[in-house]
Amino acid sequence: MASEGERVAIVGAGLAGCLLAVLLGRRGVPVTVYERRPDPRIAGAERGRSINLAISARGLAALDQVGLRDQSLKQALPMHGRMVHPRAGGTNFQPYSADGERAINSISRAELNRSLLDAAEATPGVTLRFSQRVSGVDADAGTILLDDADSEPADVVLAGDGAYSAVRGSLALDVDADFLEHGYRELTVPPKDGEFALDPDALHIWPRGTSMMIALPNLDRSFTCTLFWPKDEFHALDTPDKVTAYFEEHYPDVASLMPDLTDDYEHNPIGSLVTVRCWPWTRYGTRYGTRYGDGAVVALVGDAAHAIVPFFGQGANCAFEDCIEIDRCLTETDGDWSRALSLYQERRKANTDVIAEMALDNFIEMRDRVSSPVYRAKQATTHALERRLAGRYVSRYELVSFSTLPYAEIPARIRRQNRVLAAAAAGAALAGIAAVALTGRAVRRRP
């Protein structure tokens, strides 16, 4: 069925919902966006939910498609590597790329969301409706169910309502929500004498085994720190004195930079970390696309389809890629929503499964391995190989963060590179043995 005349709704004016609204508006598809919160450009951010995101190549490529790349980079701070703060003291800087030039970008999620909302609002055909909580979708009837209001008709519903998606919950899909025992809490390092209190060119990590803290810089010269810890342990620090003592023991170099530590710790909420695996991502009303014309097609987008843990800094980047894929599929199918959304889910699922696993792996790398000498030696070797074999050997981190190679192709590419490397190493070893043997023989033959 062609898109013309269909009523298209997006649920959630978050990062994915807004980008999708802009892309659809630009195609000439009128779209209504339902957002449960009041307009955040007026209401401001919630306490302890400021989250700054690392946006990298995939997110930037998507923002570029709607002309927001440069504006977003102006609101961001580049981070060229990790600054690891080992328990024993001191710091070590680990560049993200072999040439030290490539950076991921720290940007406030709220700020990015505001820019996307502005862009959506300025796009002809896009209507934003705030304070409209959607409780579900009746795909057979072709209606969106709203809290505190009558249901509304829709032929196409794109659910960008986040990891705990109400739309997903109403569709009887096969969903597995896998929660880490770790939660997270935000803390702040404010500017010191008007300057950054830590190096702003890095993503800071304090690996501590079961717990881990990271800090990303903000334009106002503060850092937003995120402490990841099993939820029970968070609750065990139940007095300001215990909080202070714990930080002085485990995070001594940063505790003194956090004047609001005990207040932040007491009042900021503990967030959950979930991996959502769901299939299918679409649901077709039984009569959708038939001559009776009833019913809707519903598709999940972004975290609603595949929330991942934040340890590779890819959730938003990946959600943006979904939006670009939907747009591409609409082009390829001449605006046939039914075929486009089916194609979209087929193409994206393998990719999001792979990044979900990589994000879980990276948690162990960040909290346990990054400070070990073996890890650092391995990383230095990887960078040396990347310089030596430019373009032919590329690390997993670079492929994820500095390329748009589909995530699903990365494991095979890494395996291929490793095989070539192993063969080259074996070849070099054999050549070495042969050279020694020949030299020895030559020497013996000399009179």
Ligand SMILES: Cc1cc2nc3c(=O)[nH]c(=O)nc-3n(C[C@H](O)[C@H](O)[C@H](O)COP(=O)(O)OP(=O)(O)OC[C@H]3O[C@@H](n4cnc5c(N)ncnc54)[C@H](O)[C@@H]3O)c2cc1C
């Ligand atoms: C601690 C942390 C750090 C992260 N760091 C990074 C990072 O460095 N890089 C990265 O790329 N990603 C990161 N992420 C992930 C990133 O935040 C998400 O992947 C991204 O926000 C997903 O976008 P989305 O639009 O799918 O969902 P959201 O941004 O969650 O947007 C969902 C929207 O839907 C609205 N909504 C929800 N329910 C309803 C309803 N019933 N009715 C109407 N509206 C509704 C919400 O109010 C919200 O506006 C991080 C996440 C966390 C938790």
